[in-house]
Amino acid sequence: MNNNIYIQKAQIFKALSNPVRLEIIDFLADGEKCVCEIVENLNYEQPHISKSLIKLKEVGLIKDRKEGSNVYYSLKICCVGEFFNCLNKILKECID
Amino acid sequence: MNNNIYIQKAQIFKALSNPVRLEIIDFLADGEKCVCEIVENLNYEQPHISKSLIKLKEVGLIKDRKEGSNVYYSLKICCVGEFFNCLNKILKECID
């Protein structure tokens, strides 16, 4: 049962464990974007971007909003800053 | 080249994307532990624990120290607190 928490957390990390999905998050840090904008900016096929977005949404990292035929995605993590600052620290230490 | 940063970050998240490895990190949050203590506390085969520790070490999340025939592992992340607080926030929001 307590093990469940580790499984849930692992799933969030799994969603983050892909360069394309990290690039999407970085792009969304700039603000809400529709799928087409993300596809234009990242050099990947539309279906791949779509699947990546869905995976990020499933674990609660981003949210979507439909408007006409467009779907707009945006970050749901309030603490992206702290989160990625820590990551950067780890990377910096790793280089030393 | 900038893509490399996403690959590196993804590798850190990949190391964290496993319940056993998260449990190990949680256990190490209590302080430095030798492999045998970790094996005793977590219900997994010694080789699995060993491999998990090596994976965490490879990405710079933990460090090791040999003393006789024992190897002691400890956290190398200074900012575990912030990091996991954010994660908990995401999990909480996800439930709502």
Next chain:
DNA sequence: TATCCATATTCCAATATTGGCATATAATAT
């Protein structure tokens, strides 16, 4: 040296992830 204990490595089958391609759906416009 022989043996014991702690840790790491290798091998493996089952399972999951990746990312492209083709296709489906759903909204909008003509």
Next chain:
DNA sequence: ATATTATATGCCAATATTGGAATATGGATA
């Protein structure tokens, strides 16, 4: 109704991850 545009889904081969079982290594002790 048909065509067009935006997004999602299904399928697939290549590749990676998982975690167990057996085995190897290396320090300590008798």
